[in-house]
Amino acid sequence: MNKPMSNAVGATGKLRQMILVWDMPVRVFHWLLVICFAGAWLTSESERLQMIHYAFGYTACFLILIRLVWGVIGTRYARFSQFLKSPKAVLGHFMAMLRGHPHHDVGHNPAGGLVMVVLMVLILVIGLSGYLSVKEVLGDFAGEIHESVASLALAVVILHVLAAIIMSLLEKQNLVRSMVNGKKQGMPEQAIRYPQYLVGAVILLGSLYFFYLILSGALPALTQ
Incomplete structure (x- = not known):
């Protein structure tokens, strides 16, 4: 049987196909x-929902700290060494996009x-400033930093x-769906x-348990 026509052709002339790129820990973290x-954003203004x-x-x-570890010991595309590039590489990526010739990276692009x-x-930073605000360290300054950085983070999330x-349209593949099933186009x-x-299950259960500990007040050092 012939392979589906939807498969793209790679630089080597071989047909690209759906391959596993994102492991379960990366998807669970995301x-x-x-x-x-x-x-956190939706409950930020309510005293009743403070916990x-x-x-x-x-x-x-907690998830970020886990991701930092997995970025060192995780699978190929989870590692920071795979996608953290030099400023020149990031600029080159943006310039290629502007010219209509984006790089089709299998993992994260630069x-x-x-x-x-x-x-x-x-x-x-949001977490640290929130903690300092709870402990009433630095007065109102910690609270102002907390709110300002949260707004900046929201802007980054929207971006x-x-x-x-945009990249889904340019690459002709659903990048949101790939973070669900872990698959993108590439060579076998x-x-x-x-x-x-x-590992993904452990991260999920560990995060749920940590959430419960905070919510139940079992870790008063962080909330009082």
Whole structure:
């Protein structure tokens, strides 16, 4: 049988096909972070939902710390060494996009990797400033930093979503769906071998348990 016509042709002349790129830990991290960020933002103005706000915010930071570890020991496309590029490479990526010739990276492209790291740093700053605000350290300054950086992070999230939509159109593949099923177009030899379901399950359960600990007040050092 002939292969589907929807498969793109790679630089080597071989047909590209759907391959496993994103392991389960990366996917679990991504969607839990989406939920935590949205939840923290939506509960930020309510005193009645203050503990829920704390739980979402601290769990987001917990996820970032896990992602930092997985970025070193994880599978091929989860590693920072795979997608953190030099400023020259990031600029080259943007210029190629403007010329209508974007790079079809299997993992994160240079710009996407940069945005992800910036967002991770911002969320950690939000968490730290929120903690200092709870402890009434630095007076109102910590609270102002918390709110300002949260607004900046929201802008980065919106930029990230728009970029995902644009790149989906340019690359002719659904990048949002790829973060659900873990698959993107590429050569068979570019695929990762193991989805790491067990590690993903541990991250999911660990994050839910940490969320519960914060919500129930079992970690008063973070909320009082």
